[in-house]
Amino acid sequence: MGDDAVRVRGLRKAYGEHVALDGVDLTVARGEVLALLGPNGAGKTTLVEILEGHRRADAGAVSVLGFDPARRERGFRERIGVVLQETGLDQEIRVREALELYGAAYPQRRDVDEVLGLVGLEERGEAKARELSGGQRRRLDLALGIIGDPELVFLDEPTTGFDPAARRQSWELIDGLRELGKTILLTTHYMDEAQHLADRVVVLARGTVIANDTPDKLGREATVVSFRVVPGITLPAGARVERGIATFTSSAPTRDLAPLLGWAAAHDVELEGLSVGRPTLEDVYLELTA
Numbered sequence: 001m002g003d004d005a006v007r008v009r010g011l012r013k014a015y016g017e018h019v020a021l022d023g024v025d026l027t028v029a030r031g032e033v034l035a036l037l038g039p040n041g042a043g044k045t046t047l048v049e050i051l052e053g054h055r056r057a058d059a060g061a062v063s064v065l066g067f068d069p070a071r072r073e074r075g076f077r078e079r080i081g082v083v084l085q086e087t088g089l090d091q092e093i094r095v096r097e098a099l100e101l102y103g104a105a106y107p108q109r110r111d112v113d114e115v116l117g118l119v120g121l122e123e124r125g126e127a128k129a130r131e132l133s134g135g136q137r138r139r140l141d142l143a144l145g146i147i148g149d150p151e152l153v154f155l156d157e158p159t160t161g162f163d164p165a166a167r168r169q170s171w172e173l174i175d176g177l178r179e180l181g182k183t184i185l186l187t188t189h190y191m192d193e194a195q196h197l198a199d200r201v202v203v204l205a206r207g208t209v210i211a212n213d214t215p216d217k218l219g220r221e222a223t224v225v226s227f228r229v230v231p232g233i234t235l236p237a238g239a240r241v242e243r244g245i246a247t248f249t250s251s252a253p254t255r256d257l258a259p260l261l262g263w264a265a266a267h268d269v270e271l272e273g274l275s276v277g278r279p280t281l282e283d284v285y286l287e288l289t290a
């Protein structure tokens, strides 16, 4: 256990016949920011709800901050923060009041003004929840999730529905939480978000972990080659063609490019738009979950 905030082994959960989690192993070190990715229905919500203590696993070992979350002990609930996409907050409550109210449940709460500053709502303390813009509302949700000074914060799709500027602001906020030493487990559908925020990315598909690595290493194994297709060229096996652009991933790009370049030179053809580069996290993700 020691330095691990989360430790899960052999986790299984079925809804009737449907197996949602099929032997998941997961470790999150203290202070780590982990992004959980996966297509719709992969089991992300089920996994996170088990870690939060909102759902029971059928089998497997789960330890979160040294607790079994299923027991929902007070000492456990006081040390985690959950930021959901929607909180059922009273629309008439004022921002400061909401933070005082939520904070009262925690022995170690942070100072309300400090938290307002942290989420950039220092000017909105006296506003009612219903008077906030969508982005401000999400910042209030984040503030409510951290008012109890939790060690581990769960963030559910923290920037879904945000405009680009609001997303950047949220990223800064989350970076701020990292600097406070918090362990963060976030679910997201945005690859650039995982790339920007996470120390490590875990990809879940059909209830199992299919990748678990740093964002950089996930893309390091392969090279992506693409160019505009010309008549007569023989594409390597596995190449995809979309709107006239051929793309393939290669673990031996020199070997795979040689025949293409040789052919192009012999026929005096320029391969338009030729690019050879590292795959984006999105390329890797699409390939993994295909």
Ligand SMILES: Nc1ncnc2c1ncn2[C@@H]1O[C@H](COP(=O)(O)OP(=O)(O)OP(=O)(O)O)[C@@H](O)[C@H]1O
Pocket: 015, 018, 019, 020, 038, 039, 040, 041, 042, 043, 044, 045, 046, 047
């Ligand atoms: N309460 C439930 N009863 C029955 N089936 C469920 C229940 N909750 C989830 N499922 C099923 O379990 C699977 C995993 O669902 P889960 O919500 O954990 O996936 P997810 O990765 O969070 O998906 P999304 O990205 O769409 O939120 C899905 O096939 C879903 O239909």
